[in-house]
Amino acid sequence: MSGGFSEKSLERKLSELNNTAISIQQLSLWLLHHKKHFEAIVRTWYRELTRSVSSRKLIFLYLANDVVQNVRKTKPEFVNEFGEKLIETFNHLSSVNFDEKTLGSIHRLLLIWEERQIFDKKLLAILNSIWKNRSNRREPSPHTPPLTQSPKREREPSPDLPSKKIQLQQTEERLANLAGVDTDDGSIGNGEESFDPPDPEELIQAIQGLEDAATSDEKVREEISLLSPEVSDLNSVSNISTQEEGELLVAKVHGAAKLLEDYNERLENELRERRRVGRMIYEFLAAQKALVSGLEERIDTYKDKLDKVRSLEEEVRKHLASLPNIPSANRQVAPIL
Numbered sequence: 227m228s229g230g231f232s233e234k235s236l237e238r239k240l241s242e243l244n245n246t247a248i249s250i251q252q253l254s255l256w257l258l259h260h261k262k263h264f265e266a267i268v269r270t271w272y273r274e275l276t277r278s279v280s281s282r283k284l285i286f287l288y289l290a291n292d293v294v295q296n297v298r299k300t301k302p303e304f305v306n307e308f309g310e311k312l313i314e315t316f317n318h319l320s321s322v323n324f325d326e327k328t329l330g331s332i333h334r335l336l337l338i339w340e341e342r343q344i345f346d347k348k349l350l351a352i353l354n355s356i357w358k359n360r361s362n363r364r365e366p367s368p369h370t371p372p373l374t375q376s377p378k379r380e381r382e383p384s385p386d387l388p389s390k391k392i393q394l395q396q397t398e399e400r401l402a403n404l405a406g407v408d409t410d411d412g413s414i415g416n417g418e419e420s421f422d423p424p425d426p427e428e429l430i431q432a433i434q435g436l437e438d439a440a441t442s443d444e445k446v447r448e449e450i451s452l453l454s455p456e457v458s459d460l461n462s463v464s465n466i467s468t469q470e471e472g473e474l475l476v477a478k479v480h481g482a483a484k485l486l487e488d489y490n491e492r493l494e495n496e497l498r499e500r501r502r503v504g505r506m507i508y509e510f511l512a513a514q515k516a517l518v519s520g521l522e523e524r525i526d527t528y529k530d531k532l533d534k535v536r537s538l539e540e541e542v543r544k545h546l547a548s549l550p551n552i553p554s555a556n557r558q559v560a561p562i563l
Contacts, residue, residue, distance in 0.1 A: 231260035233270045240274045245285050254292040261297060264304040272311045280322050284331055291335055294344055309345045316353050320360035326517065333357065334516035358523060424506045432503045439499070440492035449485060457482040 239253050257267055275286040294305045319332065336357060340350050424432070440446070456462040457479045466472045 231263045231266075233266055236267065236270045237274060240271070240286070240289075243285055243289065245288070250285070250288050250292055253289060254296065257289075257293055258297060261301050261304055264301065264307050268304075268307045268311050271308075272315060275315065276318050280324060280328075283319060283322065284324075284328050287332065287335055291338070295342070298344060305344065309349050312345070312349065313352055313356070316356045320356055326520075327513075330513055330516040330520055333520050334512060337516065337519070424510055426510075429503075429506050429510055432506055436496075436500065436503065439496040440489060441496060443489075443492075446485070446489055450489065453482050453485075454478060 236257075239256065243249055243253055260267070271286060271290065275283055278286065290308055294308050297304045324332070336350070336354055339345055340354075345353075456465075456475065462475060466475060
């Protein structure tokens with residue numbers, strides 16, 4: 227690792243950080259190399275996160291996630307230091323206006339930390355509470371009358387929900403294995419792909435691109451199946467009796483080797499592409515899962531608000547019904563004679 231550690235150098239590296247796996251992993255490795263400075267690292271990380279624009283705050287979270295997942299077994303005090311700053315961090319983030327995509331990504335990080343047990347359960351409960359209540363931070367108006375709390379509607383779970391959940395988990399595990407994702411620590415692997423999930427159009431194009439893969443090339447597979455057995459049989463050498471027979475066999479072997487080398491190279495490229503597409507599908511589904519969870523929370527929040535509005539409407543109706551019949555100000559009163 228080049229260069230010693232200083233807060234100034236970390237500030238510079240954080241300013242150059244971008245939302246790609248290679249950028250985040252490189253800085254994460256640099257931080258791990260200087261992990262003895264974990265207190266200064268977390269302090270500088272938090273300061274620069276709060277100073278950054280809203281579109282860059284998620285990158286700081288991705289960096290922290292990569293560090294803590296790689297160091298939790300070898301340097302737990304590093305994880306604890308990040309944990310102590312996360313309450314302040316999420317209090318700050320809860321006041322920032324993010325788009326739906328970023329909200330889903332942050333919620334997904336919380337899910338990962340909970341599933342992988344990265345931080346203490348009490349800390350995660352606090353973080354989830356802060357994040358869930360981020361839209362309810364406005365103080366109520368002093369002129370707002372007290373409302374009768376309506377009972378919260380409970381949604382009945384579907385009887386086949388457990389089996390569907392198991393099927394979804396199994397599908398995610400298969401996709402994770404295909405994509406080369408380590409389900410133990412949540413790392414995405416190497417490459418320059420963004421951590422953000424792909425757009426639907428991009429994913430569709432990637433899947434359609436697999437239609438022209440090597441495994442679909444019937445012509446080449448047929449050529450390979452029609453290769454003479456002698457090109458792979460060592461006993462063929464003992465059957466050579468003339469120079470011409472030897473040169474002919476060499477030509478056949480050379481042609482077969484070229485055909486197989488080209489096809490194997492295409493198969494390896496297809497394997498890499500299928501893993502890339504698998505990773506895209508995995509990221510897309512994970513993002514949808516986070517968005518669904520976030521939308522469920524939002525639906526519950528707005529259902530509560532709707533109940534309060536209806537309660538207010540009912541209170542207003544009751545109050546109006548209890549008022550005496552007062553003539554309207556617009557009604558003309560007959561003059562006194």
